Amino acid sequence: MALYSMGRRRVIALLVLTSILLVTLDQRGSAIIDRTRSLMSLILEPFDAAARVISRPVVNAWKGVTEYDDLVRENERLQEEIDSQRGAEIVARAAILEYQELLTLNRLLGSSSYPTATAQVQGDSPSNFQYTVEIDKGSVDGIAVGMPVVNGGGLVGKITRVTPNSSIVLLIVDPDFSIGAKVLTEAEQVTPAPLITASPTGGISLNPDTTTTSSTTTTVAAEPTDSGTTTTIDSVQGPLDPPVNAGTTTTTAPSTDSTVATTTTVPPVEIIRETGTLSGQGANLPLVLRFVDDSSSQGRVKVGSTVQTAGGTQSIAPAGLPIGEITAIRQQSGSRAQLVEVRSSAGDLSKLNFVRVILYVPNTSGG
């Protein structure tokens, strides 16, 4: 048998050409191919269901054998994490409430203002070169291509294929995943905190490019009383807010001084916002953030800074969805650009069970 006979060459050429044609059509977007996929999904549904039912005991036994030790270790680690986060959760809840109040006050839409659809993960990617999961909600439930998917921790991925009863989610760790992201960094206090002797509701001049959150602490020494308390006033003030007294807690300290001395300390916490594009690198590898303006990131972004979705008319996700935190900042060889590594806050994406699809459609008209 000849290695390269005429018939064999024809077969190879035909298959290669057909593949190239199909890949091109699919990449450009073809309604016929989309319909064929939906049809294939419908045909496969009963086969999948049967395979799941038959294989369930085998899969459970396999996981019991291979993952038992990992699960025990993970359980212990999570228990420790829960204990340590209990206190932080209470603080975070209060912060979220304040944030919601501010959004309402300013008539802004937060990421939690959009309707969501909760879905269960049906299966992992069948390929070793694709980080996707299949969920049990589809176009019937209002899901469309491009919608962001989150879990309790943050952004998980985006919808890439939709059939009537199921959807494919491209995970954030996939190298093909890309999304606009912003970094929120607390600026370092270069100079000692200014000491302002003024009324607690006094105006503060602000840099228009940045947002300054001023934590104002006022200590009022009052007339000596039996109970003895100190007055502490905390206020959160934005550039557009009128000066208001917010969150006032009053305690009065014992004092023998009969005069009232007001001392206000304002430690400035400047929130620097850097915008870039975030993409995945594969499982067990950190996400990578590349900045739109390379020079702007020099020395301003720090390890531990929070990364969120940037939002905008062209973005697939609304602004403010948590993505993760910066774990490392590396200088790229031969370039001024910094390579910022981000650890996803969504946790281990290979163990997803339930996710929420944010039914968000970007307002591309810009209106």
Added chain:
Amino acid sequence: MGPLVRLFPVGLCVLAMQRTFLSEMKVFGVVLQIVLALAAAAGAGAGPERGAIGGFTLGLMYDLATGSPLGLTALVYALAGFVAGYVLTLTPSPQWWLASIFTAIGAAVGETAVPVARTLIGQDGWFTSRLFTIVPVVSGFALLVSPLFVPLGRWCMCVKRPKWKAIRE
């Protein structure tokens, strides 16, 4: 037409296995590729041309079912079937172990070709050290299932095993 009639239902069953429990039962974190194993086995059982056609058909079904770019896996699986089919150029009736080895080689070539093909269409980032784990595991799995899959692939492609008869003089 005959091979397609047989290959389609068998392909659906194998695809369902791939999409459900095989995507969960990972070995060293690697998803075992049963459809690729069948494509390579079809080549080892039926020869390079038929193996390529069988692999292409299975790959197309895989692309339609999993959402990967249509035609990409088809091309890769066709290559796997084609490579595995070269066992028939050595001997028209290979022993089971020889067919198994070629099935494993075909599967290894196919799995290695996936990142290459993805890079060609602009989806880079798949050439990592993880390939050194993925390819042996996928290839080993194909080797294990080949004694079952080579006859199945031969049946799907409507090829009968040649029987040698003694000629009386």
